[in-house]
Amino acid sequence: MTAIAVLGSTNMDLVAYVARAPGRGETVTGREFRTVPGGKGANQAVAAARAGGEVVMIGAVGTDEYGSLLRANLEHAGVDTDLLHTVAGPSGTAHIVVDDEGSNAIVVVPGANATVTALGPGEHAAIAAASLLLLQLELPPAVVREGARAARTRGVRTILTPSPVQPLPAGLLDAVDLLVPNEHEAAALSGYGDPHAAAEILLRQVPEVVITLGAKGCLYAARGGEAIVFPAPEVTAVDTTGAGDTFVGTLAVALAEGRAVPEALAWASSAAALCVQKPGASTSMPYRSEIDAA
Numbered sequence: 001m002t003a004i005a006v007l008g009s010t011n012m013d014l015v016a017y018v019a020r021a022p023g024r025g026e027t028v029t030g031r032e033f034r035t036v037p038g039g040k041g042a043n044q045a046v047a048a049a050r051a052g053g054e055v056v057m058i059g060a061v062g063t064d065e066y067g068s069l070l071r072a073n074l075e076h077a078g079v080d081t082d083l084l085h086t087v088a089g090p091s092g093t094a095h096i097v098v099d100d101e102g103s104n105a106i107v108v109v110p111g112a113n114a115t116v117t118a119l120g121p122g123e124h125a126a127i128a129a130a131s132l133l134l135l136q137l138e139l140p141p142a143v144v145r146e147g148a149r150a151a152r153t154r155g156v157r158t159i160l161t162p163s164p165v166q167p168l169p170a171g172l173l174d175a176v177d178l179l180v181p182n183e184h185e186a187a188a189l190s191g192y193g194d195p196h197a198a199a200e201i202l203l204r205q206v207p208e209v210v211i212t213l214g215a216k217g218c219l220y221a222a223r224g225g226e227a228i229v230f231p232a233p234e235v236t237a238v239d240t241t242g243a244g245d246t247f248v249g250t251l252a253v254a255l256a257e258g259r260a261v262p263e264a265l266a267w268a269s270s271a272a273a274l275c276v277q278k279p280g281a282s283t284s285m286p287y288r289s290e291i292d293a294a
Contacts, residue, residue, distance in 0.1 A: 002256045004048050005130035005156075007058045007123070007147040008041015009113040009138030010074070010084065011092035012066040015241070017279075021097045021105050030097075037073035037282050038094055039113070040136040040163060043242050046077040047249025048134070051271065052288040053256065056080040056126045058119070058147075059139070062091035062112040073282060083122055087115045092138070102237035102276060108164065113139055119146050128154040131256040134248065135176075136161045141169040148175035157255070160206075161248055162189060173205040178255075180248050186211045195219045199227050210251070210265065212244055220265060230265045233273040233294070239284065246275040246285050270294040 017032040041059055049055045057079050061067035067086055074081050092111040098104045116139045119127075127133055133151040135144050135158060144160075151158045152175040160176045162168065165185040173179070179202055186209075187193045190201035195211045199221035202209045211219045213229070215237070221227035250271040254264035271291045278284035286294075 002053045002253055003130045004053045004055045004132050004134060004252050004256060005058060005127050006041050006045040006048070006055060006134045007119075007127070007139065007144070008044065008134065008136045009039040009092055009108075009110070010042040010057070010059050010061050010070045011039035011094045011108065011111075011113070011138075012036075012070060013038035013094045013096055013241070015096045015098060015279075017098050019100050021099050021103075034279065037070050038242065039070070039092055040138050040161060040245055041134070042070065042074055043245035043282050043285070044134050044136070044161070044249040044252070045074060045079045046282045047246045047271070047285045048253050049078045050285050050287045051250045051253040051291060053249075053253040054080075056083060056130070058083045058116075058123050058126060060085045060087050060112040060116050062087060062089050064090050066091040066093070067112070077282070083126055085116075087112050089115075096241055098239050098241060098279075102240050104239070104241050106241075108138060110138065116140065116143050118143060119150065123147075124150050127151050127156060130156055132156065132252050133158045134161075134252055135159070137163055137166060141166075141172070145169045145172045145175070148172055151175065159248060159252055161244065163244070165189065176206050178208045178210065179206045180210045180212065180251070182212045182214070182244060196221075196227050212247060214240070217269060218247075218265060220261060230262070230269065232269050235273045235277055237276040239279045240276050242282060242284060243272045243276045247272040249285075250291065267291060
């Protein structure tokens with residue numbers, strides 16, 4: 001069973017492409033601008049759906065034009081949007097600068113995402129029916145914790161992407177099965193810049209950790225075992241926006257299908273490598289057939 005529930009954000013990404021990102025107080029000229037559906041929750045939902053998962057999205061969009069476009073994008077990917085509520089006001093937006101090296105800097109304005117403060121009966125039922133729940137930190141922390149606890153109560157495996165990194169609400173990590181930070185988030189949460197040391201600290205709070213290391217791959221660690229670094233495919237990055245969400249969404253499908261961790265991580269790494277070779281976030285996420293052929 002590959003039923004996956006995603007409790008998370010839905011944003012419109014407003015992306016400017018530049019030779020180099022501006023410094024404080026500096027103005028630079030961009031060469032291109034794109035409006036691309038995004039949000040960490042929606043991105044992970046699209047990635048999981050394209051990878052073959054049966055995905056339900058829990059969250060909110062606004063009554064502006066972006067809200068309609070965001071919903072349509074999820075539905076086009078095959079994501080169930082019955083629990084993606086429409087609320088008065090603007091949808092969430094992410095303002096992104098991408099430089100010539102494919103690196104990005106992002107400012108997120110929550111909009112409708114900030115209204116998702118509690119879960120109703122429908123949301124609890126969707127989580128209970130899933131094999132796996134995906135969480136991030138672009139919704140209010142209290143509802144993220146509520147989702148994790150609901151999943152734990154029902155025996156549903158939970159993956160948390162701690163982004164944007166911030167102090168976590170008490171009790172959240174106690175209900176998380178797998179934590180997937182990038183190396184910067186892992187350092188912020190653990191106080192250690194070395195990924196191996198960070199993983200050791202984080203395993204005191206969660207049973208399993210995957211620290212993504214960009215072009216260097218990822219580090220997997222579980223309680224009672226040795227940490228292992230899995231290399232990433234060598235590719236030329238065009239835009240890294242959405243790569244982490246592609247990795248997590250695809251990993252969720254692989255784990256829900258019962259694949260062993262090494263196989264699941266390799267499959268997810270292939271998906272992320274395909275993603276960074278194209279511009280945009282959700283628009284660059286590969287389909288299952290592409291991942292299998294990589």
